[in-house]
Amino acid sequence: MASNELPKTTSQYVLKTQKGFESLELEHDVSFPKLGDYDCLVQIQAVSLNYRDLIIAKGQYPFPVKTPVIPCSDAAGNVLAVGPKVTEFEVGDKVCTLFNEKHQAGALTPVAVASGLGGAFDGTLRQYGVFPEHGLVPAPTNLTPTEAGTLSCAPLTAWNALYGLESKALKPGQVVLTQGTGGVSVAAIQFAKAAGAIVIATSSSEEKCKFLKEKLGADITINYKTHQNWGELAKKHSPDGEGVDHVIEIGGPSTMEQSMKAIKMEGVITVIGFVGGPGAEKQPSTLDTLTYTCTVRGILVGSRLQFKAMNRAIDAANIHPVVDKTFEFEKAQEAYQYQWDQRHIGKVVIQLGRLQ
Known part of the structure; x- marks a missing residue:
């Protein structure tokens, strides 16, 4: 032009x-x-x-x-x-x-x-x-x-959650727990499945759970409206019963207690948002990271270098948002x-x- x-x-x-x-x-x-x-x-x-x-x-x-x-x-x-x-x-x-x-x-x-x-x-x-x-x-x-x-924003945040902490980067066969059907959670499911991980996905309706399983390949789905103690249920559904390796935490204070119950020892909870609102009266404290022996990590999207790496993976695996x-x-x-x-x-x- x-x-x-x-x-x-x-x-x-x-x-x-x-x-x-x-x-x-x-x-x-x-x-x-x-x-x-x-x-x-x-x-x-x-x-x-x-x-x-x-x-x-x-x-x-x-x-x-x-x-x-x-x-x-x-x-x-x-x-x-x-x-x-x-x-x-x-x-x-x-x-x-x-x-x-x-x-x-x-x-x-x-x-x-x-x-x-x-x-x-x-x-x-x-x-x-x-x-x-x-x-x-x-x-x-x-x-x-x-x-x-x-x-x-959303897929790059999911990529950072799974791969940004290099010592804890997602590996094939590990278990990822996602929350809801927003952009970050959907992208995390796609990246995790492409990497050969197991996905436990939570959502608010049976219709959405069906979509996550049939369209995105989530291995296990949990309706958190009917299973309020979904963290313990997710842990039971992990292959060895010891919990999940990664939690994509988008709810914030209202869901952190359940994320703690789901996480495996030495696992990573990546805090991304607070769409669940302020939460209940009882909220996890900093000592809970010791009780559950896990890493809680807050992130804000990701870098240009990570963006390029993610796009190469999207190309290679033919992932479509x-x-x-x-x-x-x-x-x-x-x-x-x-x-x-x-x-x-x-x-x-x-x-x-x-x-x-």
């Missing part, structure tokens, strides 16, 4: 306040920054939602948020132009956005935490965006833009509400049209 044919403006959503989904405002013909030496101009084709995006709009996010801000972190698109010093990408490349632009590799830092798209930095819910080269990764070649647009439903760009508020109502299994995606 010749430089004189490149877009000069974009339509975009802006979150001007944090008073709910009605705070999302669609703006048109907005100019974007000039392409810098190390920047790429990206035509965004698909954006997926995360629980984080919902609670940012509702003013409940515990990390830095600037307002006004262009929301969302996840996107896939097509590179339309590159700066003169860009070396990793060319015009026409398919790319995904990196959640924390300054988390390139290694341990998370305060600087990296403060670089999250859709929170501290402007995000992806727009037709076109200028992103630094280090804020993008090549998209897996086996995925459509809709599928690739789901990878930046689960997309529950897609919404048109103009119906972003409806997409937010749909996910808030927890009607989804997998990812909710906002489509921005096909390549021109």
Whole structure:
């Protein structure tokens, strides 16, 4: 595409306040920054939602948020132009956005935490965006833009949970316990099965349990509505009865007690979220890590290096993210509400049209 044919403006959503989904405002013909030496101009084709995006709009996010801000972190698109010093990408490349632009590799830092798209930095819910080269990764070649647009947060978080602690990285034959049918849990099931692990999946309905077993290959499913002591039940279902090796903990205080009951000695509970709310009166204490002799690890998505490793695995194993439903760009508020109502299994995606 010749430089004189490149877009000069974009339509975009802006979150001007944090008073709910009605705070999302669609703006048109907005100019974007000039392409810098190390920047790429990206035509965004698909954006997926995360629980984080919902609670940012509702003013409940515990990390830095600037307002006004262009929301969302996840996107896939097509590179339309590159700066003169860009070396990793060319015009026409398919790319995904990196959640924390300054988390390139290694341990998370305060600087990296403060670089999250859709929170501290402007995000992806727009037709076109200028992103630094280090804020993008090549998209897996086996995925459509809709599928690739789901990878930046939830699957990368699941990958980090299973492989980020190198001394405890998932091995074939180990047991992984997941919670619910959100994006992180669904991706964790897919990665665990691809690695030859055993999966015990919990969910809130028999219908969802059936989906997890029949469509994703979960070995054992537990309805946590009818089995409130699901942690002990998961432990009993582990092959040796000693517990699970990895727990993908997305519920927070309300589910941690059961996760402790499920974990194997020297196992890892990776704390990812708090979708279950504040929890019951009795909550695990730090001494419970001694009682159960386990590692409890909090993570915030993952690095660019991990993103690239995950995408290679997605390509090699031909893994396809689960997309529950897609919404048109103009119906972003409806997409937010749909996910808030927890009607989804997998990812909710906002489509921005096909390549021109």
